[in-house]
Amino acid sequence: MNIAKSLGVRKGSWTKEEDILLRKCIDKYGEGKWHLVPSRAGLNRCRKSCRLRWLNYLRPHIKRGDFAPDEIDLILRLHKLLGNRWSLIAGRLPGRTANDVKNYWNTHLHRKLITPPHEIQENKYNNTLKITESTILRPRPRPRTFSSANNISWCTNNSMITNTLDKDDEQRNKEIVVNICEKPTRETTSSSIDDDGDGVKWWTDLLENWKEFEEEAAAVLSFEEENKLLPNLLYEEHNSTTMQHGENDGWDDFSVDIDLWNLFN
DNA sequence: AACGCTTCCAACCGCCCTACA
DNA sequence: GTGTAGGGCGGTTGGAAGCGT
Numbered sequence: 196m197n198i199a200k201s202l203g204v205r206k207g208s209w210t211k212e213e214d215i216l217l218r219k220c221i222d223k224y225g226e227g228k229w230h231l232v233p234s235r236a237g238l239n240r241c242r243k244s245c246r247l248r249w250l251n252y253l254r255p256h257i258k259r260g261d262f263a264p265d266e267i268d269l270i271l272r273l274h275k276l277l278g279n280r281w282s283l284i285a286g287r288l289p290g291r292t293a294n295d296v297k298n299y300w301n302t303h304l305h306r307k308l309i310t311p312p313h314e315i316q317e318n319k320y321n322n323t324l325k326i327t328e329s330t331i332l333r334p335r336p337r338p339r340t341f342s343s344a345n346n347i348s349w350c351t352n353n354s355m356i357t358n359t360l361d362k363d364d365e366q367r368n369k370e371i372v373v374n375i376c377e378k379p380t381r382e383t384t385s386s387s388i389d390d391d392g393d394g395v396k397w398w399t400d401l402l403e404n405w406k407e408f409e410e411e412a413a414a415v416l417s418f419e420e421e422n423k424l425l426p427n428l429l430y431e432e433h434n435s436t437t438m439q440h441g442e443n444d445g446w447d448d449f450s451v452d453i454d455l456w457n458l459f460n
Numbered sequence: 461a462a463c464g465c466t467t468c469c470a471a472c473c474g475c476c477c478t479a480c481a
Numbered sequence: 482g483t484g485t486a487g488g489g490c491g492g493t494t495g496g497a498a499g500c501g502t
Contacts, residue, residue, distance in 0.1 A: 208470075208496090230487065246488080247471065282490065297491075298469050 205239040209248050213238055217245055218253050251294045258290030262299055270296060271304060 209217075220236035226249070229242040238245060251257075262270070266288055273284040281293035281300075288296065 206472075227488085242487080243473090244471075251470075279491065293490075294470075302468055
């Protein structure tokens with residue numbers, strides 16, 4: 196049963212007046228205590244609706260408009276590393292919200308990744324996804340978040356990574372290892388992007404070299420298996436971050452706080 | 461101009477995690 | 482240990498806007 200409906204809570208698009216009321220309320224009381232926000236602000240909205248409106252639209256410094264090539268590149272790389280953990284990905288893109296990133300992925304990048312480049316070219320004006328057995332994506336296990344750095348122990352053995360995952364997940368985890376070990380340079384990244392100004396070449400290369408990726412990843416994985424290096428690598432990356440408590444500067448809510456940016460540079 | 465189809469994105473939904481009683 | 486409430490997340494939806502015919 197829909198509680199919102201049963202209580203007569205307003206739904207749908209927000210009006211300017213509602214935005215003003217919500218903004219005033221947050222200015223006055225600060226973020227948090229969302230259950231109190233509707234009454235404090237005088238809004239006939241549920242707490243979740245208020246929170247979402249603030250986080251995705253009203254919060255200061257939110258960037259709107261097209262994604263820059265650098266941002267697209269970062270999204271592609273982070274998605275390869277993290278999967279659909281939009282809040283983590285958005286945390287690495289100043290001014291972008293998880294919803295923005297998710298929407299951008301679903302409307303622009305996802306389709307490109309699952310449609311071969313020549314088909315995109317051919318279907319320039321009608322490149323909708325053909326639903327076939329091979330293009331239907333199975334749902335993934337819901338990603339878990341970890342509340343403290345102590346939980347870095349999740350990677351103390353490789354079995355955790357592959358336990359509950361399907362084949363796609365295993366593939367992605369191989370890629371994680373490749374990413375960590377190779378640390379692709381910024382120069383190669385930028386030049387790939389600049390080739391077409393659209394960030395397309397990077398993933399085209401990835402698709403073309405998929406076999407190589409697989410082979411390298413398999414080799415690295417078996418090496419890891421023998422030497423148990425992955426946990427140490429991650430742990431060192433984690434410890435190498437020198438940020439003091441409270442200095443996260445917007446890089447919030449990344450419990451397994453590997454410095455991802457460093458991984459890419 | 462009108463219609464139908466597609467794309468985009470703001471907002472909602474349901475679930476999970478954590479804290480606390 | 483159990484139940485509950487609040488916060489947060491990813492997946493999905495619905496309507497507006499854009500586009501082609």
